[in-house]
Amino acid sequence: MRYSDCGGLLKISFLGKPRIEFNQQDITKEFGSKAIALLCLLMINRNGYCNREKILAYLWPNSNDKSAKYNLRFNLWTIKKNVGLDGNGNEFLCVDRERCSINKDYEYQCDIALIKDLLDDNIDDLEDLETMRHFFNGELLEGYYFKECNEFNEVIIYERNLFEVAKVKLLLRLAKQYENRGDLDSCLNTLEETVKFAPYDEDIVLKIMEIYELQDKNSLAVIYYNTYKNRLVNLLGTQPSKKLTAKFYELSKRPSKGVKLGKTDFDTNNKQRICIKTKCINGIKYFWMASVIKSLLEVEGLQLEDYLTDTQLRDLSYIQPDIANSLGETSARTEVPDVRIAVAFVKLIEKISDSIRLKIIILAENEMDDFSRSLYEYLQDMRLHVDLISE
Known part of the structure; x- marks a missing residue:
């Protein structure tokens, strides 16, 4: 079944900001938060039904019996009022005195239903998988929290994890399809998204290293391993597995003949190294420092966010706006104290040099600005593990 075959007049999205369309019209604003919660609850249980008493306990746990039942009737009426018959004349809801459910004969499209059904069917068609990928626009009922509805909130948290x-x-299925087709760039991008x-998951980390190897980018595989290892040690206090470490040593024993500007390779002792070229202009404060940061940003496979906190990166964006772009922000900071800029810059060089020559x-x-020169001398x-060479 392809997505183009799915449809009907009703389209519902629960991942990210909820959106409900009927007959190509956005009707989301017609639904209050509890109506959307009720609709989501029914969709989660679309292959069965929801007992009325259970719905009341989920959505109106602290209301008296009369008020809770009225609220349920009102929200069911709201759904029925705004969601009309499908193309075959079927009603959307099946409601009786005891139970509520979605009519199994009703034609509709819903992101969470499609994802669950197709994954359960073990779909491996590339077109279907790529389309499904775009349905993941965020968390289930993103931004929603229902006050005093603790049991229902737990259901949503559980479903979000699922x-x-x-x-x-x-x-992972998508990455496998890309690899089978020889599209290693798409495979790698998909695996890196998966790691988020x-x-x-060391199987994913190992696969990323293997894809780099297939692309003859062993140095990037080693950088990726070191980044992962640092994260593992700093956050969990543990080391990578023997299998992953063995792959690292295998790749690190394949040094390049010479270091190239803006590239990573290895010296004769298998020490990872990077060479960058920087410029100076006297009278322009921070110019050399900004040049260093720009050159580092251009090094393939080197991610500055692996070495600094977001706050430190934003501080440096004051002198090098390209950092703001790498963080997905539209503008750099407007003013940062010199001491914070200095601390962030030194920390960046220090952290990189811990694992890279x-x-x-x-x-x-001789044209270096005064502020940059003070830090240049401090680094010396x-x-x-930094070679500062004047030309």
Whole structure:
């Protein structure tokens, strides 16, 4: 079944900001929060039914019996009023004195229903998988929290976790299809998206390293391993598995012949290294520092967010606006104290040099601005794994 075959007059999205369309008209505003909650609850149980008493306990737990039943009748009426018959004349809801459910014969499209059904069917068609990927626009009922409805909120949290697992499963299937077709760039991008939801899944980390290897980008695989290892040590206090570490040593023993500007490779001792070229202009405060940051941003596979906090990166965006772009922000900070800029810059160089031999070529070093020179001299005194070379 392809998505183009699914449909009907009714379309519902619960992932991200809820949206309800009927006959190509957005009718979301016609539904209050409890009506949307009720609709979501019925959709989660679309292959069965919901007992009225259970719905009351979920959505109006602290109301008296008369008020709760009235609220349920009103919200059922709201749904029926705004969701008309489908193309075959079927009503959307089946309601009696005891139960409520979605009519199984009613034609509609709903993101959470499609995702669950197609994943259960083990769909591996690339077109279906790519379309499903776009349905994941956020969490289930994103931004919604229902006051005093503790049991219902627990249901939503549970379902959110299920959909996160479903997304990982979907992305892994998609990555496999890309790999089978030889589209290694798409495979890699998909795997890197998957890691955001399963950051400590070493099978995914290993697969990313293997894809880099297939692309003859062993140095990027090593960078990725080091980044993962640092995260593992700092956050969980543990080390990568023997299998992953063995892959790292295998790849790190394949050094390149020479270091290239803006690239990563390895020296004869298998030490990872990066070489960048920077410029100086006297009289323009921070210019050399900004040049260093810009050159680092251009190094393939090097992510500054792996070395600094968001706050530190935003501080540096004051002197190098390209950082704001890398963070997905539209503008850099307007004013930052010099001491914070200095601390963030030194920390960046220090953190990178912990795992990488950094070579910084400085053009026209005699033209370096005063503020940058003070930090340049400070870095020289720190005896880091940094080569500062004037040309």
